[in-house]
Every structure is written in structure tokens, then in C-alpha cells.
Amino acid sequence: MREPTHVDLADIAPRGRFHNVVALTGAGISAAAGLGTFRGAGGLWTAQPDVEAAMHAHELPGNVPALWDVWGGIRRRALMAGPSAAHQVLAELGVRVITQNIDGLHQDAGSTDVLELHGSAGRAACLNPACGYRGRSDLAGPPPPPGHVPPCPACGGQLRPDVVLFGETLDPHTWQAAQEAVEHADLMLAIGTSAFVTPAIWLVPMARDHGALCVNLNVDDSLPRLDPFHAHVIGDCQETLPRWLE
Numbered sequence: 001m002r003e004p005t006h007v008d009l010a011d012i013a014p015r016g017r018f019h020n021v022v023a024l025t026g027a028g029i030s031a032a033a034g035l036g037t038f039r040g041a042g043g044l045w046t047a048q049p050d051v052e053a054a055m056h057a058h059e060l061p062g063n064v065p066a067l068w069d070v071w072g073g074i075r076r077r078a079l080m081a082g083p084s085a086a087h088q089v090l091a092e093l094g095v096r097v098i099t100q101n102i103d104g105l106h107q108d109a110g111s112t113d114v115l116e117l118h119g120s121a122g123r124a125a126c127l128n129p130a131c132g133y134r135g136r137s138d139l140a141g142p143p144p145p146p147g148h149v150p151p152c153p154a155c156g157g158q159l160r161p162d163v164v165l166f167g168e169t170l171d172p173h174t175w176q177a178a179q180e181a182v183e184h185a186d187l188m189l190a191i192g193t194s195a196f197v198t199p200a201i202w203l204v205p206m207a208r209d210h211g212a213l214c215v216n217l218n219v220d221d222s223l224p225r226l227d228p229f230h231a232h233v234i235g236d237c238q239e240t241l242p243r244w245l246e
């Protein structure tokens with residue numbers, strides 16, 4: 001079943017009919033908050049493909065200054081921008097959120113049930129596996145200069161942003177919890193994601209196999225190559241998602 005574009009979410013999925021809604025969110029939900037996406041028009045990696053290359057685990061530890069340059073400022077920018085209307089709708093409805101984003105904006109909007117698949121720019125982790133330090137990254141004071149790598153408070157080694165790079169596995173507890181969440185979902189909303197990165201996007205066919213209606217909310221009407229969705233709601237999620245409340 002492929003729905004025509006510009007259809008309303010309320011028509012495909014009347015809110016009262018669903019009791020276990022799960023949202024899988026991506027960079028597009030934060031685009032309205034002024035944070036860039038990765039792929040597509042205006043995406044970080046569309047403009048700077050070399051930055052994407054630096055996001056691979058096999059580039060560690062040489063890419064750590066680049067990681068701080070990219071991710072160090074994200075939480076600060078997110079705090080300044082604040083959550084989008086779409087973040088706020090999910091928080092208001094108490095929707096369970098599985099996010100690929102690392103910007104903390106779901107929690108800022110008041111969502112309490114948030115699984116962060118790709119880590120958090122609000123945390124830092126020690127590069128030294130024998131140390132294992134993990135903590136909040138320091139947002140106090142002015143932004144650090146480019147190339148600056150903060151020292152680990154426990155061992156003096158190098159800290160990295162606690163985000164999941166290509167070739168790194170997701171936190172197994174978070175991934176397990178995400179799979180359990182989609183197994184119980186009756187409605188799965190993918191919001192602002194290019195549906196490109198695995199294993200996150202596997203959650204859609206998993207939800208579908210367990211009987212959930214799977215709807216994609218995206219501003220772009222080009223369908224994913226292997227389309228796992230029942231329906232597509234095309235438009236800015238800041239507009240299409242709040243209409244669901246009316």
C-alpha cells in the first residue's frame with residue numbers, strides 16, 4: 001500500500017486508534033530547530049564529504065580533534081535553538097521515542113522515554129579502554145578552539161564525544177530496548193530520517209513484522225530504495241505532525 005503524497009497523518013492513522021506509538025526520529029526533526037541534517041540538500045556531508053569519512057571508527061584516534069569540531073558544538077547550539085514543534089508534539093503525547101539524534105532536544109522538549117541509538121553529544125567518553133570514564137561533556141565557558149581535545153578527568157588521556165561512529169556497534173542495552181519497543185508498537189512513525197543508516201532503520205521492518213502500521217514523515221518525496229513503509233506523509237514535520245493533534 002502506497003499512499004499518495006500530501007496526505008494527512010490524521011487520515012492514515014487517526015490518533016485514537018493507536019495505543020502504543022513509537023517514533024523513530026532523525027536529523028530532519030531537528031532541522032527546524034536550526035541544526036543541519038547529514039544528507040540531502042544542505043546536509044553537512046553533502047557539502048563536506050570528507051567530514052563523513054572522518055566519522056569512521058577505523059580513523060580513531062587520529063580523527064578525535066575532528067570529532068570534537070563536529071560534535072562539540074552541537075549540544076550548545078541545540079540548547080540555544082530549543083526543540084522544534086515536532087519534538088514538542090511527541091513530548092506532549094508521551095510518545096516513546098527512539099532517536100538517531102545526539103542533540104538532546106527530545107529530552108529538552110520534555111520526552112522522558114527516549115532511547116538514543118547513536119549516543120549523545122552531551123556526554124564524553126575516555127578513549128583509553130582501561131579507564132572507561134564516561135561523563136557529561138562540559139558546556140560551561142566559551143566554545144573550545146578548533147582542534148581542541150578535552151582531557152579525561154580520571155586518567156588525563158583523551159576524551160571523545162560519546163557518539164556512535166560508522167563501524168561501531170550500538171550500545172547493546174539500548175538496541176535491545178529499541179527492539180522490544182517496536183515489537184509492542186501498533187504505530188511506528190519515522191520522522192525526518194533518510195532511512196539510510198543501519199541497524200537503526202531495521203526497526204521499521206521489525207515493527208511492521210509485528211503488526212505495526214509504519215508511516216514515514218519526510219519533507220522529501222523520494223522514497224527509500226527498499227521502501228519498508230505503509231505510507232508517506234510528505235512535508236515539513238513541524239507542520240505535518242502538529243496537525244495530528246487537531
Ligand code: BJW
Binds near residue numbers: 038167
Ligand atoms: C525533514 C525535514 C523536515 C529534513 N521535516 N523531514 C561499510 C563500512 C562500515 C559500516 C557499514 C558499511 N556499510 C554499511 C555499514 C553500516 C553503517 C551504515 O549504515 N552505513 C551507511 C552509511 C550505509 N552503520 C554503522 O556502522 C552502525 N553500526 C553498525 O552497523 O554496527 C555493526 C557493524 C560493526 C562493524 C562494522 C560494520 C557494522 C553505526 C551507525 C552510526 C551512525 N552515526 C552517525 C554520526 C554519529 C553522530 C550522530 O549520531 O549524530 O549518526 S551517521 C549519521 O546518520 C548520524 C545519524 O544519526 C544517522 C542517520 O541520519 P538521519 O538522521 O537519517 O539524517 P539524514 O541527514 O540522513 O536525513 C535527514 C532526513 O530528514 C532527510 O531525508 C530529509 O529529507 C529529512 N528532513 N528536514 C521532515 N523539516
Ligand code: ZN
Binds near residue numbers: 154
Ligand atoms: Zn580516562
